[in-house]
Structure formats: C-alpha cells, structure tokens
Amino acid sequence: MNVHEYQAKQIFKKYDIPTPKGKLALSVDEAVENAKELGGPIWVVKAQIHAGGRGLGGGVKLAKSLDEVRELADEILGMTLVTHQTGPEGKLVQKLYIEDGADIKDELYLSVVLDRKLEMPLIMASTEGGMDIETVAEKTPEKIITVPVDPAIGFQGFHGRKLAFGLGITDKGEQKNIITFAKKLYQLYMDNDAEMIEINPLVKTGSGEFIALDGKMGFDNSALGRQPEIAAMRDLSEEDPDEVEAAKYGLSYVALDGEIGCMVNGAGLAMGTMDTINHMGGTPANFLDVGGSANAETVAKGFEIILKNPNVKAIFVNIFGGIVRCDRIANGILEATKITDVNVPVIVRLDGTNAPEAAVILQNANIKNIIVGDDLGDGAMKAVKAAKGEI
Amino acid sequence: MSILVNKDTKVIVQGFTGGEGTFHAEQCMAYGTQIVGGVTPNKGGMEHLGKPVFNTVQEAVDATGATVSMVFVPPAFVGDAVMEAAEAGIELAVIITEGAPVKDMQAAKAHATKHGMMTIGPNCPGVITAQECKIGIMPGSIFKKGNVGLISKSGTLTYEGANQVCNEGYGITTAVGIGGDPIIGLSYKQILPMFEADPETEAIVMIGEIGGDLEIQAAKLIKEQITKPVVAFIAGQTAPKGKTMGHAGAIVSGSAGTAKEKMEALEAVGVKVVVSPAEIGKAIAEVLKK
Numbered sequence: 001m002n003v004h005e006y007q008a009k010q011i012f013k014k015y016d017i018p019t020p021k022g023k024l025a026l027s028v029d030e031a032v033e034n035a036k037e038l039g040g041p042i043w044v045v046k047a048q049i050h051a052g053g054r055g056l057g058g059g060v061k062l063a064k065s066l067d068e069v070r071e072l073a074d075e076i077l078g079m080t081l082v083t084h085q086t087g088p089e090g091k092l093v094q095k096l097y098i099e100d101g102a103d104i105k106d107e108l109y110l111s112v113v114l115d116r117k118l119e120m121p122l123i124m125a126s127t128e129g130g131m132d133i134e135t136v137a138e139k140t141p142e143k144i145i146t147v148p149v150d151p152a153i154g155f156q157g158f159h160g161r162k163l164a165f166g167l168g169i170t171d172k173g174e175q176k177n178i179i180t181f182a183k184k185l186y187q188l189y190m191d192n193d194a195e196m197i198e199i200n201p202l203v204k205t206g207s208g209e210f211i212a213l214d215g216k217m218g219f220d221n222s223a224l225g226r227q228p229e230i231a232a233m234r235d236l237s238e239e240d241p242d243e244v245e246a247a248k249y250g251l252s253y254v255a256l257d258g259e260i261g262c263m264v265n266g267a268g269l270a271m272g273t274m275d276t277i278n279h280m281g282g283t284p285a286n287f288l289d290v291g292g293s294a295n296a297e298t299v300a301k302g303f304e305i306i307l308k309n310p311n312v313k314a315i316f317v318n319i320f321g322g323i324v325r326c327d328r329i330a331n332g333i334l335e336a337t338k339i340t341d342v343n344v345p346v347i348v349r350l351d352g353t354n355a356p357e358a359a360v361i362l363q364n365a366n367i368k369n370i371i372v373g374d375d376l377g378d379g380a381m382k383a384v385k386a387a388k389g390e391i
Numbered sequence: 392m393s394i395l396v397n398k399d400t401k402v403i404v405q406g407f408t409g410g411e412g413t414f415h416a417e418q419c420m421a422y423g424t425q426i427v428g429g430v431t432p433n434k435g436g437m438e439h440l441g442k443p444v445f446n447t448v449q450e451a452v453d454a455t456g457a458t459v460s461m462v463f464v465p466p467a468f469v470g471d472a473v474m475e476a477a478e479a480g481i482e483l484a485v486i487i488t489e490g491a492p493v494k495d496m497q498a499a500k501a502h503a504t505k506h507g508m509m510t511i512g513p514n515c516p517g518v519i520t521a522q523e524c525k526i527g528i529m530p531g532s533i534f535k536k537g538n539v540g541l542i543s544k545s546g547t548l549t550y551e552g553a554n555q556v557c558n559e560g561y562g563i564t565t566a567v568g569i570g571g572d573p574i575i576g577l578s579y580k581q582i583l584p585m586f587e588a589d590p591e592t593e594a595i596v597m598i599g600e601i602g603g604d605l606e607i608q609a610a611k612l613i614k615e616q617i618t619k620p621v622v623a624f625i626a627g628q629t630a631p632k633g634k635t636m637g638h639a640g641a642i643v644s645g646s647a648g649t650a651k652e653k654m655e656a657l658e659a660v661g662v663k664v665v666v667s668p669a670e671i672g673k674a675i676a677e678v679l680k681k
Binding site for chain 2: 119220266
C-alpha cells in the first residue's frame with residue numbers, strides 16, 4: 001500500500017525527521033489560506049497523487065506570491081497529471097500540498113528498501129539527488145552507495161559512517177546530521193512494516209541540515225492488520241476501482257489493454273495463461289486470479305468485472321483444480337451466465353480435481369456461448385480464434 | 392530416491408487443529424505421509440485425527456522424533472512458529488501460510504539459518520515425493536512416480552507442469568513449490584543441486600516468474616553445476632511494469648526482474664526455455680528422448 005507525500009511527511013514528523021513546513025489543501029481557497037499561514041516568501045504547490053515524476057509532469061511548481069499560489073493551485077487541482085509512472089491515461093489531482101520553499105545547497109538521494117538477495121533492509125544513497133534513481137543506477141552505478149542493515153543488530157555506527165563517507169561528507173557536524181537522519185529513517189522503516197521509503201531529493205541546507213523535501217512510502221500489505229495508523233491512510237480514490245471491487249470478493253485483478261478476458265486460479269497460472277494467449281497471437285484483457293476458494297458468486301463477480309471492459313471479445317476460463325473442485329467451477333459458470341449477461345464466447349478449460357464431472361455439467365447445460373478447451377494450449381488457441389470471430 | 396522427503400519422513404503439523412491444518416493433514420495422511428502429531432498451544436494432551444497434540448514443538452519433537460514440520464499457523468503468528476521449530480531441532484519447515492508479513496519472514500528465516508533448519512515457502516503448495524510423501528496442499532493424484540524433478544514459484548503451475556509431464560508418460564520424483572513471496576526459504580539455488588545429486592531424477596522442470604533475480608542466480612548455478620537437462624518457463628512475459636501480479640514478489644520494477652531477462656539468462660546456459668506453460672510436457676519428452 002502506498003501513501004501520499006503529505007502522509008509520508010506526517011510520519012516523518014513523528015520520527016523527528018526534518019521536513020519543510022506544509023499543509024494539505026483540497027481547494028484553491030484552502031491552498032491560499034495555507035500559504036498565508038506558512039508565511040512564505042516562497043511556496044511550492046504540489047499535486048498529491050500516488051506516482052513519481054510529478055515535477056516533470058507539471059504537478060510541482062514554485063510560487064513567489066500569494067496570487068501565484070492561487071493561480072498554480074487553480075491550474076494543478078483537477079488536472080490530469082501524466083508522468084512516467086501513471087501511464088498515458090494519467091491521474092486526476094484531487095489534493096494539493098502547499099509547502100514552504102527550502103534553502104537548497106545540495107540535493108541528495110536516500111532510500112530504504114528490502115534487498116531480496118541479502119534478505120535484509122538496504123539503505124541506498126546517492127549524491128545525484130533529484131534524478132530518477134534507476135537512471136543513476138544504469139548510467140553511473142558507482143554513484144550509488146548501498147548499506148545493508150541486518151535487523152538482528154540494527155543500525156550501528158559503522159552503517160552511518162559508511163553512508164556519510166560514501167556521500168563524501170567531510171564536515172563533522174554534517175556527518176552527525178546525516179547519520180542521525182538515516183538512523184531515524186531505518187527505525188521508521190522497521191517499526192511500520194514499510195516496503196520502501198524514498199526521499200528524492202534529500203536536501204542539504206546552507207547550514208548543513210538535512211531535510212526531506214519529498215517522501216514516498218510503500219507498506220507491506222500483509223502487515224497492515226497490525227499497523228492500523230498506516231492502514232487508515234489508504235486512499236481508495238488512488239486505486240483502480242475495478243481492482244478494489246475485485247479484492248472485496250477475494251479476486252486479484254489487474255486490467256490490461258487486450259481483447260481476451262482471463263479467469264484463472266493461481267497467480268502463476270494466471271500469468272502463464274496471459275503469456276500463452278499472447279504467444280498464440282491474441283492479447284489478454286486482464287490478469288484475474290480467482291484464488292483458492294472460488295465459488296459461483298466469485299466466478300459471477302469475475303465475469304461481471306471482466307465484461308465491464310468494452311474491449312473484451314472472448315473470455316478464457318482456465319482452472320487447474322487442486323483444492324478448487326472443477327465441478328463447483330462449472331456450476332459457478334452456469335450460475336454466472338444466469339446472473340450476468342455473458343454476451344461473448346466463453347472458452348472453458350477445467351482440469352484436475354473432478355474435471356470429468358465438470359465436463360458433463362457443461363455439456364448437459366448446452367449453452368451456446370460456451371466452448372470447451374481440452375487443455376491449456378487448446379483452450380488458449382480457441383480463445384484467440386473466438387476473439388477474432390473465427391469460431 | 393527423491394529429494395528432501397520420502398516415505399519414512401516423520402512430520403508434525405503446526406496449527407494442527409485449525410480448519411486448514413485439519414483438512415490438509417487428513418489429505419496428507421490419506422496420501423501416505425507419516426504425520427506423527429501436531430502442535431496447537433493449549434491443546435496439548437489431546438488427540439486429533441488419531442495423533443497426539445502437543446503444546447510446544449520441542450515436546451512434539453522429543454516425543455515423536457519428527458524432523459519436518461508442516462506449518463498452517465495464521466499469518467500474524469507464523470514467524471514465531473517457524474522460529475520455535477528451528478530451536479526445537481526441526482530440520483525442514485514447510486510453510487503453507489499465505490500473507491505472512493515480510494519483516495517476520497526475514498527474521499524467521501535468519502533464525503532458521505542460524506539453527507541449521509531449512510524452510511520452504513511461505514505461501515507455497517509445499518513439497519511432494521510422488522506416491523510416497525505429500526507435505527502441503529497440492530492434489531496428490533496428479534503426481535505419478537517418475538524421473539522428473541520439478542521446482543516452481545507458483546502452485547497451480549506446479550500442478551500444470553506435473554500433469555503435462557505425467558500425460559507424456561513420464562513422472563515426478565519430487566516437486567517443490569517454493570512460493571512467490573519477497574522472502575522465501577529454499578530456492579532454485581539449493582534445490583537444483585539436490586536434483587543433480589538424486590540418481591532417480593533425469594530431467595528438471597523449473598518454473599519461475601517475474602520479480603527478483605532468483606532465476607538469474609539459478610542460471611549461473613546451472614552453468615557451473617547442473618549436467619541434467621532443464622526445461623524452464625517464466626510466467627509474466629505479458630505483465631505490465633510496476634504492478635503486483637497476485638504474488639507479492641511478482642512485480643517488475645524498472646528493467647529488473649522481467650521475464651525476458653530471465654529467459655535469456657537461462658537460454659544462454661543451455662536450458663530449454665518454453666514460451667508457454669502449455670509446452671512444458673512436450674519439452675520434457677524432447678529432452679528425455681535425446
């Protein structure tokens with residue numbers, strides 16, 4: 001789960017991690033009010049969406065007067081912001097963060113992520129603040145300092161020294177400041193079950209202080225149950241409404257831009273099904289994992305969500321029943337065709353537990369839209385043909 | 392022969408008396424697995440499915456001589472349960488639980504390693520040695536005895552792959568579902584050499600997916616240590632960037648962790664990489680006929 005910048009900064013404050021003063025605004029008037037309260041003389045008007053690259057997309061702008069704050073707030077609030085992380089459709093800006101301008105001497109980069117290879121948190125830092133870190137990693141990997149921290153020993157002095165020397169910080173006061181900053185950030189990461197925290201840029205001021213000018217945080221979904229404060233920060237308006245709806249029924253759904261709707265059990269097989277369709281010359285319209293406890297209701301819901309997408313020309317139901325029994329899925333499909341108007345061909349491949357019984361159920365039902373696939377390859381091929389109107 | 396588990400393996404179940412634990416322990420026993428008891432705190436002294444229940448893993452190990460634990464403990468407590476197993480002298484914990492916090496699994500795995508305990512999972516179907524021992528939630532009937540070892544991040548692709556291998560007239564030695572979470576126990580790196588050393592295994596199916604770099608590490612290892620033919624499929628060639636595809640670990644970030652990168656790395660070391668899981672069975676038949 002991701003949070004907004006303004007929420008990340010609330011969490012920073014809890015840990016005494018310095019950030020510029022700022023306030024959330026939901027309207028243009030509120031933005032101007034906030035600016036007055038902050039005092040100026042310069043302000044930054046920032047779009048609050050769950051995506052990086054906001055500055056380049058025109059969602060972060062500097063104002064030198066209250067009139068300018070009003071002008072920029074009016075421009076940014078309600079705009080559809082397109083960045084390299086939003087996709088071409090962009091994201092609607094519904095919230096603004098009005099922030100004091102900062103005294104910037106230097107821009108750095110600092111993050112904490114999980115290193116899956118080392119299986120421990122990793123602090124990453126770079127002198128190349130403000131740049132996309134993936135670009136830095138690709139072009140100048142030597143400019144990225146990595147400090148893994150074993151949670152069994154926690155953040156030690158040597159971790160801090162490695163970081164400070166790596167960043168080329170020679171002033172003793174500044175060294176102390178960056179080490180304290182990083183230590184707090186690591187503690188925040190551990191305490192809150194964060195998945196990643198990124199500060200880009202981390203600003204060094206003229207007086208040698210370090211300030212989080214930006215803040216991006218993601219949290220482990222599996223740990224939200226014990227992190228009620230974090231869970232309460234979830235902003236559903238930032239998530240795909242179909243994905244949210246699907247999740248209510250235990251379905252894992254991701255929309256794609258193809259023509260063949262997919263309903264599959266298991267994440268791996270769901271991806272494998274998409275790949276097979278693609279390999280046979282078709283295009284998947286979605287990823288949909290019905291999970292281990294699929295029943296008539298969830299299957300019906302799955303059809304409903306898939307069919308909301310007007311591009312869908314055929315649906316491929318691919319189930320390998322282990323714990324899931326195929327006869328139940330077959331009945332679910334029949335139920336679904338009663339509840340939902342399934343107006344495209346449905347190719348059904350059911351294998352594994354109780355597959356023969358399922359085949360009988362589907363045959364006896366004799367629904368014209370349903371085509372049986374013998375195995376994964378056969379089913380995918382039929383789905384591709386059906387989408388092209390060839391069967 | 393087989394790897395990791397066989398007909399003599401003594402297994403306890405952590406979370407024995409819960410709904411999931413009960414259902415699957417029963418299925419495993421029906422398959423022939425030697426379930427010798429289970430652990431549920433405060434239910435020690437009871438009998439469940441005809442087997443003794445203990446309050447602690449240590450008591451269960453002392454009384455039964457179990458070396459493997461099948462873990463069905465709910466996600467919030469699974470890290471604790473795995474660490475308990477490690478200190479009690481369990482040699483292998485098979486963690487079925489889905490939705491374990493990453494931080495807990497990090498700590499649990501580090502502790503397991505310290506105590507010399509291997510782990511499989513979490514969020515995995517488990518491990519099965521065909522027609523001998525099933526420790527997990529896979530449908531036992533599709534695994535026929537044979538000469539192909541299988542290792543997979545995905546549960547249903549494990550079944551799909553095993554089924555195809557058996558439909559081609561071959562069978563499975565041992566199949567291991569390693570799970571798709573960001574932190575997992577045994578992986579390709581440890582299991583591939585076990586299959587290499589197992590005289591009955593003649594070919595290996597390796598099923599991976601997007602995210603992380605375990606498959607890239609596996610490619611390096613295959614080049615250096617594996618002489619048996621390997622057939623591989625990597626799920627998620629069509630997955631969009633930055634989206635989690637069901638498994639918490641299945642996410643492509645930047646240019647890292649893509650299916651393409653993994654497929655190329657495996658192909659470069661002589662692995663037969665198939666572009667669709669529908670071709671796993673045929674590919675195995677092809678490499679075994681050579």
